[in-house]
Amino acid sequence: xxxxxxxxxxxxxxxxxxxxxxxxxxxxxxxxxxxxxxxxxxxxxxxxxxxxxxxxxxxxxxxxxxxxxxxxxxxxxxxxxxxxxxxxxxxxxxxxxxxxxxxxxxxxxxxxxxxxxxxxxxxxxxxxxxxxxxxxxxxxxxxxxxxxxxxxxxxxxxxxxxxxxxxxxxxxxxxxxxxxxxxxxxxxxxxxxxxxxxxxxxxxxxxxxxxxxxxxxxxxxxxxxxxxxxxxxxxxxxxxxxxxxxxxxxxxxxxxxx
Numbered sequence: 396x397x398x399x400x401x402x403x404x405x406x407x408x409x410x411x412x413x414x415x416x417x418x419x420x421x422x423x424x425x426x427x428x429x430x431x432x433x434x435x436x437x438x439x440x441x442x443x444x445x446x447x448x449x450x451x452x453x454x455x456x457x458x459x460x461x462x463x464x465x466x467x468x469x470x471x472x473x474x475x476x477x478x479x480x481x482x483x484x485x486x487x488x489x490x491x492x493x494x495x496x497x498x499x500x501x502x503x504x505x506x507x508x509x510x511x512x513x514x515x516x517x518x519x520x521x522x523x524x525x526x527x528x529x530x531x532x533x534x535x536x537x538x539x540x541x542x543x544x545x546x547x548x549x550x551x552x553x554x555x556x557x558x559x560x561x562x563x564x565x566x567x568x569x570x571x572x573x574x575x576x577x578x579x580x581x582x583x584x585x586x587x588x589x590x591x592x593x594x595x596x597x598x599x600x601x602x603x604x605x606x607x608x609x610x611x612x613x614x615x616x617x618x619x620x621x622x623x624x625x626x627x628x629x630x631x632x633x634x635x636x637x638x639x640x641x642x643x644x645x646x647x648x649x650x651x652x653x
Contacts, residue, residue, distance in 0.1 A: 439471040446481075446623055448648025460485040460493065462646045473511075475503040483644060495644075496520045503537055511537045513551065522562055524642060525635025529559045531595075533573055544581065551575040555595065561635045570598045585615035603633040613650060623650040 446464040464481035485493030501515030517531045535553015575593040589611040597603035608628040627644040
């Protein structure tokens with residue numbers, strides 16, 4: 396048998412084997428791919444910011460005012476936890492004329508990218524508005540209406556329970572509704588404008604409702620240090636007897652971020 400004929404025989408014998416191997420591979424069942432549970436791509440993260448401002452005068456008038464605030468935010472998966480604390484204290488000629496304290500803790504779970512559920516507890520005290528203490532527990536929904544590199548808009552709605560003690564010793568406990576919005580406009584890498592608005596109507600007394608607003612402008616001085624200007628309005632349509640409906644507070648100071 397010539398070498399040419401030998402090659403023809405080898406190819407003829409090999410071709411059916413190769414063809415059978417290929418057909419078997421195509422006919423063999425492939426392993427099913429089980430879709431993995433989709434989890435947030437971001438790793439757990441914690442941020443901390445603190446604000447501090449102080450004003451003091453002496454001579455013909457002795458006035459001192461201090462404002463301190465801090466905020467901790469921790470995100471983990473679909474969860475977001477936030478803790479806030481703030482105090483404004485002032486004296487004029489040695490007598491206290493401002494003493495406002497506010498603290499809160501909230502937890503939020505995002506079951507969709509644009510909507511989540513939130514719950515929390517708040518505490519505040521403002522003796523110069525007739526409030527010895529007030530606590531609130533709330534539950535509601537959070538909607539991320541707008542989320543762009545420059546603009547963020549959140550809406551919140553829900554209900555709360557309020558326990559209030561006046562400086563006159565009178566207690567007032569009632570259910571309330573709650574609606575709030577938070578808008579943030581990024582001006583540069585670290586500079587931004589923030590506007591929050593909150594309304595809390597008493598569900599038992601229609602004339603009794605509160606509106607809280609805060610406008611803040613933050614401008615960076617360095618990587619972690621910034622200048623913060625804030626304007627707070629606290630309105631109570633049915634205040635404690637003998638007290639005004641509206642408190643307006645302007646703050647300025649430094650903000651440190653970690």
